[in-house]
Amino acid sequence: MYAPPKKWEWNKENGGKFSKINRPTSGSTFSEDLPIGKHKLQLYSQGTPNGVKITILLEELLELNIPEADYDAWLIEISKGDQFSSGFVQVNPNSKIPALVDYSYDKPIYVFESGSILLYLAEKFNHFLPENSKAKVECMNWLFWQMSSAPYLGGGFGHFYSYAPEKLEYPIDRFAMETKRQLDVLNKHLKNKDFICTDQYTISDIAIWSWYGQLTLGKLYSAADFLDVSSYKNVVRWAENINLRPAVKRGKIVNKVSGNPDYQLRERHSSDDFKKIKL
Numbered sequence: 001m002y003a004p005p006k007k008w009e010w011n012k013e014n015g016g017k018f019s020k021i022n023r024p025t026s027g028s029t030f031s032e033d034l035p036i037g038k039h040k041l042q043l044y045s046q047g048t049p050n051g052v053k054i055t056i057l058l059e060e061l062l063e064l065n066i067p068e069a070d071y072d073a074w075l076i077e078i079s080k081g082d083q084f085s086s087g088f089v090q091v092n093p094n095s096k097i098p099a100l101v102d103y104s105y106d107k108p109i110y111v112f113e114s115g116s117i118l119l120y121l122a123e124k125f126n127h128f129l130p131e132n133s134k135a136k137v138e139c140m141n142w143l144f145w146q147m148s149s150a151p152y153l154g155g156g157f158g159h160f161y162s163y164a165p166e167k168l169e170y171p172i173d174r175f176a177m178e179t180k181r182q183l184d185v186l187n188k189h190l191k192n193k194d195f196i197c198t199d200q201y202t203i204s205d206i207a208i209w210s211w212y213g214q215l216t217l218g219k220l221y222s223a224a225d226f227l228d229v230s231s232y233k234n235v236v237r238w239a240e241n242i243n244l245r246p247a248v249k250r251g252k253i254v255n256k257v258s259g260n261p262d263y264q265l266r267e268r269h270s271s272d273d274f275k276k277i278k279l
Protein backbone atom coordinates (compact mmCIF):
# COMPACT_ATOMS: atom_id res chain seq x y z
CA MET A 1 0.00 0.00 0.00
CA TYR A 2 1.38 3.42 -0.98
CA ALA A 3 1.54 6.09 1.72
CA PRO A 4 1.91 9.52 0.02
CA PRO A 5 4.82 11.57 1.46
CA LYS A 6 4.20 15.06 2.81
CA LYS A 7 5.45 16.64 -0.40
CA TRP A 8 5.48 14.91 -3.79
CA GLU A 9 8.90 14.79 -5.50
CA TRP A 10 9.70 13.68 -9.03
CA ASN A 11 12.49 11.26 -8.33
CA LYS A 12 11.68 8.15 -10.32
CA GLU A 13 10.20 6.89 -13.55
CA ASN A 14 6.83 5.38 -12.79
CA GLY A 15 6.85 2.74 -15.54
CA GLY A 16 4.08 2.26 -18.09
CA LYS A 17 3.82 3.16 -21.73
CA PHE A 18 4.44 6.92 -21.50
CA SER A 19 6.82 6.95 -18.55
CA LYS A 20 9.80 8.02 -20.68
CA ILE A 21 8.12 11.26 -21.77
CA ASN A 22 6.03 12.17 -18.71
CA ARG A 23 7.42 14.94 -16.54
CA PRO A 24 5.95 17.53 -14.15
CA THR A 25 7.14 20.60 -16.06
CA SER A 26 6.10 22.23 -19.33
CA GLY A 27 8.06 23.74 -22.21
CA SER A 28 10.42 22.52 -24.89
CA THR A 29 13.22 20.04 -24.26
CA PHE A 30 15.06 20.50 -27.56
CA SER A 31 15.38 23.09 -30.28
CA GLU A 32 13.85 22.20 -33.66
CA ASP A 33 11.57 24.04 -36.08
CA LEU A 34 8.43 22.40 -37.42
CA PRO A 35 8.43 21.47 -41.11
CA ILE A 36 6.16 23.52 -43.39
CA GLY A 37 4.57 22.09 -46.55
CA LYS A 38 2.88 23.68 -49.55
CA HIS A 39 -0.65 24.21 -48.18
CA LYS A 40 -1.96 27.07 -46.04
CA LEU A 41 -3.11 24.61 -43.39
CA GLN A 42 -0.32 22.75 -41.58
CA LEU A 43 -1.38 20.08 -39.12
CA TYR A 44 1.03 18.58 -36.57
CA SER A 45 -0.53 15.47 -35.13
CA GLN A 46 -0.71 11.74 -34.57
CA GLY A 47 -3.64 9.49 -35.53
CA THR A 48 -5.00 9.11 -31.99
CA PRO A 49 -8.71 9.80 -31.31
CA ASN A 50 -7.91 13.48 -30.68
CA GLY A 51 -5.78 13.65 -33.82
CA VAL A 52 -8.22 11.99 -36.23
CA LYS A 53 -10.99 14.45 -35.32
CA ILE A 54 -9.12 17.06 -37.35
CA THR A 55 -8.11 14.91 -40.32
CA ILE A 56 -11.70 13.62 -40.60
CA LEU A 57 -13.07 17.19 -40.64
CA LEU A 58 -10.49 18.31 -43.23
CA GLU A 59 -11.27 15.29 -45.43
CA GLU A 60 -15.02 16.05 -45.07
CA LEU A 61 -14.36 19.64 -46.23
CA LEU A 62 -12.38 18.31 -49.21
CA GLU A 63 -15.32 15.97 -50.03
CA LEU A 64 -17.32 19.22 -50.46
CA ASN A 65 -14.74 20.38 -53.02
CA ILE A 66 -13.28 23.18 -50.91
CA PRO A 67 -9.69 23.40 -52.20
CA GLU A 68 -8.63 25.81 -49.40
CA ALA A 69 -9.14 22.96 -46.94
CA ASP A 70 -6.23 21.03 -48.42
CA TYR A 71 -3.54 20.43 -45.84
CA ASP A 72 -0.20 18.93 -44.90
CA ALA A 73 -0.36 16.55 -41.94
CA TRP A 74 3.02 16.05 -40.29
CA LEU A 75 3.58 13.24 -37.83
CA ILE A 76 4.34 14.21 -34.25
CA GLU A 77 5.27 10.90 -32.66
CA ILE A 78 4.29 11.42 -29.04
CA SER A 79 6.00 8.30 -27.67
CA LYS A 80 9.26 9.72 -29.06
CA GLY A 81 8.64 13.14 -27.46
CA ASP A 82 8.25 15.14 -30.73
CA GLN A 83 5.67 17.33 -28.94
CA PHE A 84 8.47 18.86 -26.86
CA SER A 85 10.34 20.51 -29.76
CA SER A 86 10.64 24.30 -29.59
CA GLY A 87 8.64 24.57 -32.84
CA PHE A 88 5.73 22.52 -31.51
CA VAL A 89 5.69 24.29 -28.15
CA GLN A 90 5.50 27.63 -29.96
CA VAL A 91 2.22 26.47 -31.56
CA ASN A 92 0.90 24.62 -28.50
CA PRO A 93 2.49 25.47 -25.12
CA ASN A 94 0.63 22.46 -23.71
CA SER A 95 2.70 19.98 -25.84
CA LYS A 96 -0.24 17.82 -26.92
CA ILE A 97 -1.35 16.87 -30.40
CA PRO A 98 -3.23 17.98 -32.46
CA ALA A 99 -1.95 21.47 -33.33
CA LEU A 100 -2.72 23.48 -36.45
CA VAL A 101 -1.11 26.49 -38.09
CA ASP A 102 -3.12 28.51 -40.61
CA TYR A 103 -0.88 30.51 -42.97
CA SER A 104 -3.84 32.08 -44.87
CA TYR A 105 -3.39 35.53 -43.34
CA ASP A 106 -0.61 38.12 -42.72
CA LYS A 107 0.54 36.33 -39.61
CA PRO A 108 0.26 32.60 -38.87
CA ILE A 109 -2.68 31.61 -36.68
CA TYR A 110 -1.85 28.98 -34.05
CA VAL A 111 -4.71 26.68 -33.03
CA PHE A 112 -4.54 23.99 -30.37
CA GLU A 113 -7.02 21.85 -28.40
CA SER A 114 -8.92 19.59 -30.79
CA GLY A 115 -12.29 21.18 -29.91
CA SER A 116 -10.92 24.63 -30.68
CA ILE A 117 -9.46 23.40 -34.00
CA LEU A 118 -12.80 21.80 -35.00
CA LEU A 119 -14.67 25.01 -34.21
CA TYR A 120 -12.07 27.17 -35.97
CA LEU A 121 -12.26 25.13 -39.19
CA ALA A 122 -16.07 24.74 -39.11
CA GLU A 123 -16.47 28.52 -38.76
CA LYS A 124 -13.74 29.34 -41.27
CA PHE A 125 -15.39 27.21 -43.95
CA ASN A 126 -19.00 27.52 -42.80
CA HIS A 127 -19.75 23.82 -42.73
CA PHE A 128 -20.58 21.10 -40.19
CA LEU A 129 -21.94 23.55 -37.63
CA PRO A 130 -25.50 24.96 -37.67
CA GLU A 131 -25.76 28.75 -38.14
CA ASN A 132 -28.89 29.11 -36.06
CA SER A 133 -27.83 29.93 -32.50
CA LYS A 134 -30.31 27.53 -30.84
CA ALA A 135 -29.11 24.64 -32.94
CA LYS A 136 -25.49 25.72 -32.51
CA VAL A 137 -25.67 25.69 -28.73
CA GLU A 138 -26.99 22.12 -28.84
CA CYS A 139 -23.91 21.15 -30.85
CA MET A 140 -21.61 23.05 -28.51
CA ASN A 141 -23.13 21.22 -25.53
CA TRP A 142 -22.13 17.91 -27.07
CA LEU A 143 -18.75 19.11 -28.29
CA PHE A 144 -17.85 20.29 -24.78
CA TRP A 145 -19.35 17.09 -23.34
CA GLN A 146 -16.87 15.14 -25.43
CA MET A 147 -13.92 17.36 -24.53
CA SER A 148 -14.56 17.02 -20.81
CA SER A 149 -15.66 13.36 -20.79
CA ALA A 150 -12.95 11.74 -22.93
CA PRO A 151 -10.12 12.24 -20.38
CA TYR A 152 -12.00 9.77 -18.13
CA LEU A 153 -12.11 7.31 -21.01
CA GLY A 154 -8.55 7.88 -22.29
CA GLY A 155 -6.54 9.15 -19.32
CA GLY A 156 -8.61 7.14 -16.84
CA PHE A 157 -9.93 3.88 -18.25
CA GLY A 158 -7.52 3.49 -21.21
CA HIS A 159 -4.51 4.34 -19.09
CA PHE A 160 -5.20 1.93 -16.24
CA TYR A 161 -6.70 -0.87 -18.37
CA SER A 162 -4.12 -0.78 -21.14
CA TYR A 163 -1.01 1.25 -20.40
CA ALA A 164 -0.32 1.15 -16.65
CA PRO A 165 2.51 -1.18 -15.61
CA GLU A 166 0.24 -2.95 -13.08
CA LYS A 167 -3.44 -3.91 -13.42
CA LEU A 168 -5.11 -2.35 -10.38
CA GLU A 169 -8.72 -3.11 -9.61
CA TYR A 170 -9.66 0.20 -7.97
CA PRO A 171 -8.84 2.61 -10.87
CA ILE A 172 -9.97 0.13 -13.56
CA ASP A 173 -13.29 -0.29 -11.76
CA ARG A 174 -13.78 3.41 -11.21
CA PHE A 175 -13.05 4.42 -14.81
CA ALA A 176 -14.85 1.42 -16.41
CA MET A 177 -17.94 2.49 -14.47
CA GLU A 178 -17.61 6.10 -15.64
CA THR A 179 -16.95 5.06 -19.26
CA LYS A 180 -20.04 2.82 -19.23
CA ARG A 181 -22.09 5.64 -17.71
CA GLN A 182 -20.96 7.93 -20.55
CA LEU A 183 -21.83 5.27 -23.15
CA ASP A 184 -25.28 5.01 -21.54
CA VAL A 185 -25.71 8.79 -21.81
CA LEU A 186 -24.90 8.59 -25.51
CA ASN A 187 -27.03 5.50 -26.09
CA LYS A 188 -30.08 7.20 -24.62
CA HIS A 189 -29.38 10.41 -26.51
CA LEU A 190 -29.04 8.61 -29.86
CA LYS A 191 -32.34 6.73 -29.56
CA ASN A 192 -34.27 7.50 -32.79
CA LYS A 193 -31.51 9.88 -33.88
CA ASP A 194 -29.02 9.63 -36.75
CA PHE A 195 -26.76 12.45 -35.53
CA ILE A 196 -25.70 13.96 -32.24
CA CYS A 197 -27.31 17.37 -32.67
CA THR A 198 -29.97 18.71 -35.03
CA ASP A 199 -30.59 16.39 -37.98
CA GLN A 200 -27.21 17.05 -39.55
CA TYR A 201 -23.75 15.58 -39.32
CA THR A 202 -21.65 18.15 -37.44
CA ILE A 203 -18.31 18.55 -35.68
CA SER A 204 -19.99 17.09 -32.56
CA ASP A 205 -20.46 13.78 -34.39
CA ILE A 206 -16.82 13.92 -35.54
CA ALA A 207 -15.50 14.62 -32.03
CA ILE A 208 -17.64 12.00 -30.30
CA TRP A 209 -17.19 9.35 -33.01
CA SER A 210 -13.40 9.61 -32.77
CA TRP A 211 -13.56 8.42 -29.15
CA TYR A 212 -16.86 6.70 -28.38
CA GLY A 213 -17.59 5.59 -31.96
CA GLN A 214 -14.20 3.95 -32.31
CA LEU A 215 -14.58 2.44 -28.82
CA THR A 216 -17.89 0.79 -29.71
CA LEU A 217 -16.42 -0.44 -33.00
CA GLY A 218 -13.76 -2.25 -30.95
CA LYS A 219 -10.89 -0.01 -32.06
CA LEU A 220 -9.73 1.35 -28.69
CA TYR A 221 -7.84 -0.42 -25.91
CA SER A 222 -9.03 -3.93 -26.99
CA ALA A 223 -11.81 -3.31 -24.49
CA ALA A 224 -14.93 -4.19 -26.53
CA ASP A 225 -15.80 -7.31 -24.51
CA PHE A 226 -14.72 -5.90 -21.16
CA LEU A 227 -17.02 -2.89 -21.55
CA ASP A 228 -19.71 -4.91 -23.39
CA VAL A 229 -19.83 -2.18 -26.04
CA SER A 230 -22.26 -4.10 -28.29
CA SER A 231 -25.01 -3.57 -25.72
CA TYR A 232 -25.08 0.18 -26.54
CA LYS A 233 -27.06 -0.49 -29.70
CA ASN A 234 -27.90 3.10 -30.68
CA VAL A 235 -24.25 4.11 -30.34
CA VAL A 236 -23.14 1.12 -32.44
CA ARG A 237 -25.69 1.93 -35.21
CA TRP A 238 -24.61 5.60 -35.29
CA ALA A 239 -20.90 4.67 -35.19
CA GLU A 240 -21.23 2.12 -38.01
CA ASN A 241 -22.99 4.66 -40.26
CA ILE A 242 -20.32 7.29 -39.72
CA ASN A 243 -17.59 4.71 -40.28
CA LEU A 244 -18.89 4.25 -43.85
CA ARG A 245 -18.25 7.87 -44.86
CA PRO A 246 -15.36 8.14 -47.35
CA ALA A 247 -13.86 11.12 -45.49
CA VAL A 248 -13.86 9.13 -42.25
CA LYS A 249 -12.15 6.19 -43.98
CA ARG A 250 -9.39 8.55 -45.10
CA GLY A 251 -9.17 10.81 -42.05
CA LYS A 252 -8.84 8.00 -39.52
CA ILE A 253 -5.65 6.61 -41.07
CA VAL A 254 -3.72 9.89 -41.33
CA ASN A 255 -0.67 10.15 -38.99
CA LYS A 256 -1.53 6.71 -37.61
CA VAL A 257 1.34 4.70 -36.11
CA SER A 258 -0.55 1.85 -34.44
CA GLY A 259 -2.82 -0.98 -35.52
CA ASN A 260 -2.73 -2.66 -38.94
CA PRO A 261 0.32 -1.25 -40.81
CA ASP A 262 -1.65 -1.42 -44.10
CA TYR A 263 -3.91 1.35 -42.71
CA GLN A 264 -1.28 3.81 -41.55
CA LEU A 265 -0.58 6.93 -43.58
CA ARG A 266 2.23 8.44 -41.53
CA GLU A 267 2.16 11.78 -43.35
CA ARG A 268 -0.38 13.31 -45.71
CA HIS A 269 0.49 16.05 -48.20
CA SER A 270 -2.02 15.50 -51.02
CA SER A 271 -5.11 13.47 -51.84
CA ASP A 272 -2.88 11.25 -54.00
CA ASP A 273 -1.23 9.92 -50.83
CA PHE A 274 -4.33 7.79 -50.20
CA LYS A 275 -3.80 5.96 -53.50
CA LYS A 276 -1.10 3.91 -51.77
CA ILE A 277 -3.74 2.44 -49.44
CA LYS A 278 -6.73 0.21 -50.27
CA LEU A 279 -9.50 1.95 -48.30
Ligand SMILES: N[C@@H](CCC(=O)N[C@@H](CS)C(=O)NCC(=O)O)C(=O)O
Nearest residue numbers: 048050078095096097098113114115
Ligand atom coordinates in the same frame (compact mmCIF):
# COMPACT_ATOMS: atom_id res chain seq x y z
N1 LIG B 1 -7.67 18.20 -24.74
C1 LIG B 1 -6.63 17.97 -25.70
C2 LIG B 1 -5.99 16.64 -25.40
C3 LIG B 1 -4.87 16.35 -26.34
C4 LIG B 1 -4.09 15.12 -25.92
O1 LIG B 1 -4.21 14.64 -24.80
N2 LIG B 1 -3.23 14.62 -26.82
C5 LIG B 1 -2.43 13.46 -26.51
C6 LIG B 1 -2.61 12.38 -27.58
S1 LIG B 1 -4.29 11.93 -27.78
C7 LIG B 1 -0.96 13.85 -26.50
O2 LIG B 1 -0.52 14.65 -27.29
N3 LIG B 1 -0.18 13.30 -25.56
C8 LIG B 1 1.22 13.54 -25.48
C9 LIG B 1 1.68 13.84 -24.09
O3 LIG B 1 0.87 13.79 -23.16
O4 LIG B 1 2.88 14.12 -23.93
C10 LIG B 1 -7.24 17.99 -27.10
O5 LIG B 1 -8.38 17.53 -27.25
O6 LIG B 1 -6.57 18.47 -28.05
